[in-house]
Amino acid sequence: MLISRKSQVNLLTCLTVTGGLLLANTAAAQRLAKAKTPAATAAKAATLIANPVLAGDYPDPSVTKVGSTYWATATSSNWGPTFPLLKSDDLQHWSLVGHVFPGERPAWADYYFWAPEINHDENGKIYVFYTAHKRGGNLAVGVASADRPEGPYTDHGPLVGQPDGSIDGFPMLDEKGQSYLIWKEDGNSIQKPTPIWAQRLNADRTALVGEKTELFRNTAAWEGNLVEGPSVVRHGGYFYMFYAANGCCGAGCTYATGVARAKNLLGPWEKYAQNPILTKNDTWTCPGHGTAIERNGHWYMLHHAYQTGSFQYVGRQGVLSEFEWTASGWPQFLNNHSTPAAPAKVPPVVQDEFADATLSSAWEWPVEDKPQVALRGGQLQLTARPDRGGAELGRPTLAANYVATTTLLNPATLPAGTTAGLAALGDPNNSLRLVASATQLQLLERRDGKARVLAETALPPGATRAVQLRMQDQGGSRYTFAWSTDGTTWQPMLPGTATADGQFLPPWDRGVRVGLVAQGPAATATFERFELVNNQ
Known part of the structure; x- marks a missing residue:
């Protein structure tokens, strides 16, 4: 954006540019520049800073x-x-x-x-x-x-x-x-x-x-x-x-x-x-x-x-x-943003083994829908509130490219009408989620509160006791989803190189979260281990 400035010298022709003013008269320009941009009083060496110092969604710090x-x-x-x-x-x-x-x-x-x-x-x-x-x-x-x-x-x-x-x-x-x-x-x-x-x-x-x-x-x-x-x-x-x-x-x-x-x-x-x-x-x-x-x-x-x-x-x-x-x-x-700059440091891997007695403070939830959470023996139980029918736990994303995985236990025992799984969360009305029910796996898009099935497959026999779910994001908005029964062989939910479009996810004032979901009138889902691998 160009920023208009008042002319400082009556007979000089000014041109507004990104770096300042170009003046037709060189001598006058030098005098004006000296008057407008005095030498700094500090002679200290600039601090080496690795930004972001607060990686993730931290507005208005x-x-x-x-x-x-x-x-x-x-x-x-x-x-x-x-x-x-x-x-x-x-x-x-x-x-x-x-x-x-x-x-x-x-x-x-x-x-x-x-x-x-x-x-x-x-x-x-x-x-x-x-x-x-x-x-x-x-x-x-x-x-x-x-x-x-x-x-x-x-x-x-x-x-x-x-x-x-x-x-x-x-x-x-x-x-x-x-x-x-x-x-x-x-x-x-x-x-x-x-x-x-x-x-x-x-x-x-x-x-x-x-x-x-x-x-x-x-x-x-x-x-x-x-x-x-x-x-x-x-x-x-x-x-x-x-x-x-x-x-x-x-x-x-x-x-x-x-x-x-x-x-x-x-x-x-x-x-x-x-x-x-x-x-x-x-x-x-x-x-x-x-x-x-x-x-x-x-x-x-x-x-x-x-x-x-x-x-x-x-x-x-x-x-x-x-x-x-x-x-x-x-x-x-100093040169507009803290210079010299050190390479940005984003944690390469974020893990939660659910080994503590209380939920880590890094987890978040929609402010109007605090879910019921229980931690026992390395497992997290996520229960939807009866009056809301859904539960969401999310963590801020730290980079535009990442892979998130979790294990959902005993999907075959989920009550009828109940699903649970892994999701990219914009807000309660906007998400992409890979969820399991007692009979199938579904890739769901929820946009402006309206749900749409992007892909589905029958729950394989080997997944009745546990199914591993994976979500990969490229560039912040291109998502692929896959499932596995052994953590080694992964089956994609979308064919070939197809991706789910997540451009609609973030609200105007927030970034995307990635996390765990449970949906249904009597939904309690049990998860083991959550991992987020970040790639710069």
């Missing part, structure tokens, strides 16, 4: 430092459990340790659990400000608190929910030490502008007090129909707000990152003339919505982006990008 440990969380949208909790010693190597809401979602909200911002006060109390859709209402910003980063968290309900929707809450102390909440009014949902607001928080950070103040809104051409995802830091006497703008998601995304600054938190705010400061490159597309943080004298932003090639199928992954401060005091990303 936020990060804070508690003691010597970094803690992060991210959007979970319509997957439960709600809001992952991760920790790291170096911002690059993260481990999933739990969730803000590991069981049921907050009672006041039903779906769209977005943009959690993890933060702590001067006494060490932890807060997560988050967005969710209010039952019977619109999007609102809520808050939960805990005495420790790992929880448990107590939910305090919504802080603000404007008629057009309120999202992307971020807490910040002003120049006097007063705590404020900054958020976006979701005007773009009804073709209106998107103001960024600030309003005081009470001492407990559980309610807003006083009047709200608009900081700025989408006014620049590159911002399109929205500005959102504010993240504020103080540096050199200024407040700096990093923010995202334009289209966040999907194959047509146009997301990028800009910055504005102010001497006082309530403004006036000045947008940087060279926005956007973080845009797509050959590896990462549509970068934005993250948190700025300092470590060992280096400044970074943990944000999300789509990896070029896999795009919306894996989802928006967590990327760490380094920036420095120019002589004029503005942030400048």
Whole structure:
């Protein structure tokens, strides 16, 4: 996209290009370039970063430092459990340790659990400000608190929910030490502008007090129909707000990152003339919505982006990008995305032997349909809720090419009308699944809630006690399925080189999950071992 700029010199002819301005007068161009892009003040060597640092679907990541440990969380949208909790010693190597809401979602909200911002006060109390859709209402910003980063968290309900929707809450102390909440009014949902607001928080950070103040809104051409995802830091006497703008998601995304600054938190705010400061490159597309943080004298932003090639199928992954401060005091990303870059590291194999007494926190489920799960002796029993008739467990995909396998035990004993198996899951209404019943194997497509049989075969005699199921994905959307009774000889469900098309699977704001399903009014299915082999 071309970004219009005002002419800086009356008699110069300007041409807007991706890398900046080409000016007809070389001497004037050099003077203008020197004035617009001062030398950076930092002389430190750039950090070697292996992105993604959060492989898989981790939109809108936020990060804070508690003691010597970094803690992060991210959007979970319509997957439960709600809001992952991760920790790291170096911002690059993260481990999933739990969730803000590991069981049921907050009672006041039903779906769209977005943009959690993890933060702590001067006494060490932890807060997560988050967005969710209010039952019977619109999007609102809520808050939960805990005495420790790992929880448990107590939910305090919504802080603000404007008629057009309120999202992307971020807490910040002003120049006097007063705590404020900054958020976006979701005007773009009804073709209106998107103001960024600030309003005081009470001492407990559980309610807003006083009047709200608009900081700025989408006014620049590159911002399109929205500005959102504010993240504020103080540096050199200024407040700096990093923010995202334009289209966040999907194959047509146009997301990028800009910055504005102010001497006082309530403004006036000045947008940087060279926005956007973080845009797509050959590896990462549509970068934005993250948190700025300092470590060992280096400044970074943990944000999300789509990896070029896999795009919306894996989802928006967590990327760490380094920036420095120019002589004029503005942030400048190092060659756009954290350079130099180390080779990306995605776990080659993910396994679950179901040997623990409790389900691994890496498993997810549709937020409105938490299934019944039991683990016994290396087996997982998945039971559909009687009122829903179906159960789904999924794990985020980590690459665009992968192979997933599992073993379904005793398919011949499944009750009539019951199926169970392996699936690629977009959401409850969109999936591809290889399932067994007591009599047959079926490859099913569920698109917009409507089921269609792509292939079927009789359940072979050797599969009555156990059948192994395999699903292979190429490029994020080309699926093949096969079954085996011995784990060595595999029988394809589709003829020859035919594939099932999975382009319809991912919702607009999520990546695809792969996992286990059970369907039927009295469905309880037993699985042994799940394995996901990732190929870059």
